[in-house]
Amino acid sequence: MTVTIATLGFPRIGPRRELKYALENYWAGKTPQADLLEAAAGLRTAAWARQNALGVDWLPSGDFSLYDHVLDTSLMLGAVPQRYGAEEGAAGLGTYFAMARGTTGDAGGCAHHSSLTACEMTKWYDTNYHYMVPELVAGQKLTLNNMKVVEDYREAKAQGFETRPVLLGPVTWLSLAKGRGVDPFDFLDEVLGLYGVILSHLEQAGAQWVQIDEPVLVTDLTEQQRRALTRAYAKLPRKGLKLMLTTYFCGLDSNLGFAAALPVAGLHVDLVRAPEQLDALLKAAPKNLCLSLGVIDGRNIWRSDLESLLDRLEPVAAERDIILAPSCSLLHVPVDLALENKLDPQVRQWIAFAVQKIEELAILKRALNEGRDSVADALAASSAAAAQRKVSPLIHNPDVTARVAAITPDMRERRSPYGVRVAVQADALKLPAFPTTTIGSFPQTGEVRRARAEHGRGNIDAAAYEAFLREETGRAIRWQEEAGLDMLVHGEFERNDMVQYFGEQLSGFAFTSNAWVQSYGSRCVRPPILYGDVSRPAPMTVTWWRYAQSLTDKPVKGMLTGPVTILNWSFVRDDQPREASCRQIALAIRDEVTDLEAAGCKAIQIDEAALREGLPLKRRDWQAYLDWAVDCFRLSASGVGDATQIHTHMCYSEFNDILPSIGAMDTDVISIETARSQMELLEGFAAYRYPSAIGPGVYDIHAPRVPTVEEMVRLMELARQHLGAEQLWVNPDCGLKTRKWDEVKPAIDAMVAAARTLRESAGAAA
Ligand code: GLN
Ligand code: ZN
DSSP: OOEEEBOSOOOSSOTTOHHHHHHHHHHTTSSOHHHHHHHHHHHHHHHHHHHHHTTOSBEEESOOOSSOHHHHHHHHTTOOOGGGOOOTTOOOHHHHHHHHHOBOTTSSSOTTOOOBOOOOEEEOTTSSOEEEOOEEETTOOOOOOOOHHHHHHHHHHHTTOOEEEEEEOHHHHHHHOEEESSOGGGGHHHHHHHHHHHHHHHHHHTOOEEEEEOGGGGSOOOHHHHHHHHHHHHHSOBTTBEEEEEOOSSOOGGGHHHHHTSSOSEEEEETTTOTTHHHHHHHHSOTTSEEEEEEEOSSSOBOOOHHHHHHHHHHHHHHSOEEEEESSOGGGSOSOGGGOOSSOHHHHTTBOOHHHHHHHHHHHHHHHHHOGGGGHHHHHHHHHHHHHHHHOTTTOOHHHHHHHHTOOGGGGSOSSOHHHHHHHHHHHHOOOSSOBOOOSBOOOOHHHHHHHHHHHTTSSOHHHHHHHHHHHHHHHHHHHHHHTOSSBOOBOTTOSOTTHHHHTTSEEEEOOSSOOEEEETTEEEOOOEEEEEEEOSSOSSHHHHHHHHHTOSSOBOEEEEOHHHHHHTSBOOSSSOHHHHHHHHHHHHHHHHHHHHHTTOOEEEEEOTTTGGGOOSSGGGHHHHHHHHHHHHHHHHTTSOTTSEEEEEEOOSOOGGGHHHHHHTOOSEEEEOOGGGTTTTHHHHHHTTOOSEEEEOOSOTTSOOOOOHHHHHHHHHHHHHHSOGGGBOBOOSSOOTTSOHHHHHHHHHHHHHHHHHHHHHHHHHO
């Protein structure tokens, strides 16, 4: 039997973020459209050539996107909201970017439309990649707007690459869509008709197989989704064109029999997230169903243990033809380890990025087709790295193991319940009603970033950089005092990123130089690599806090990133459960919390911006995750006395389904995002009888607009309808690092004025 290898998608951004620069230059008006398109074509060609040279038998096309593949699909189907003013079937690049990013009055757009908001953006399943949410309204007419996927197929063919075009599946696309006054599934037949047209064009162009991504198959399916899948895959397959239905990010579980029985030619499953589904799949899959096994992790950066994979794959390959592939698109991992020259060589040999993952697939293929002897050296190297990783003292630290083993239940409990703490803290802090504060960061100006970069390059020495940061911090403290804020922050000028800053000071983390992963559009992140047991060799934030506090009599909040957020925004170990890694981070943060308290800090904020996004894909797994996540937060926060006020901050507005867990975090103050939803979500907090204090963000920091005093007073009055006055704080939605000082200053002045108005009217009413 023969084994071939496939990739489901390759990173689009380019090894050196070429796409980012091409896009941003184009958006800034520095380069013409032709330059952008040429750069994009160059990246596609390079990706095909690279994968081809690495021995990929099934090359993807159509996986490239200028911004987002979900938006590409929406545009293909002509699902363009009316506000963008595109003519039916004629939405071009201008409309595409308007949907992606919105427009400002002066940049392009029609003269009479001052500005257009972008489509909503949200996370792609449980990844850190964001897609643009498709919008559908009643009466909307869908028409085929472009055939980019056909053009990409032809483009590859013209260059000598036979590819398997990639389409986002219709049922997944509909499941991601937001209907306004309409059920997206009402459009099912219309959408299927358009997919049918696309498929016939692909067939005419010479394609033999098409990859259709239906990750929705790994979620809890509704009856409606099931029916839609049945209908779609009864309709779509054609004689001359085979469909490879791809699923990823989780096991098919109870949908396995259903998926394996759909009348498609092939099925791809994720055997990294759900290795156990292989046996069930082999039983359920008809002999003529072509199986694609996702055996190499497309979501994480670890090298595989190839011999143990072969142990599992040899019996399968003896029975039937198989395709081997990464578990999902390689979009979620960096491009090439060869670009990293600063990684510790020991750590480096445990790692594989996109290119190295394809190399692993090629080795597996050869071993299965020609015998292990044909790749003996490569297998030996893989086994040696795996064996070494199991015992390396770089990873395994007995002190950390002992400390985790010694965790006792009381370490997760504050000394007294909130009702007692609140009085002690009121005494210690002496804050007015409706206390004002900010979320932590102040503008990361060009100057701040330049100084950091110059310091990184060695052009500014440590003393000069430190002096610069002190000056920035001092200015921020003085300004906050003048503005009349009640609880101050130091401003986070010394931090490059809220996770990286901590990771760099903890042991067990490694940092890369070029390992960028697309977050959305041109935005990329470079997640830290959590490779070993975590400990905190020395205090991380105390010096800066102490300096800031020395400048003022007002309380300055200590500012930390929480364990769950550090975990969720890193590439984490795959040799122990996520929860075990999280607990180690929690102990390190706990050390920092108690050191801050010992230094005299009276209020400490532990940000958990990413707690919600760690929720598993299937509901049945939610509670287990929430339990250990909350547990880790509490472990980090509970080492302090009653007088120390613990804050947290969360950057989102969907709490209703996780409120009991938010309550269980037992914080003294939580700040959340509410301005855009008009405080609606506070209803949930009220119904849940949330006991402690809440700072519902009173203005949206994501836009440059300066809010008025009146609108913030009005929002707080809405908040008052749900919560007691004594529970409320006044603060912006999130940190201010992306804003400019001339936006921040008037906004905060107005916010402080709003709080004063509230105090006065509360005083008058009393
Ligand atoms: N303290 C962080 C800041 O203000 C919080 C940001 C966040 O949670 N995203 O930047
Ligand atoms: Zn935030």
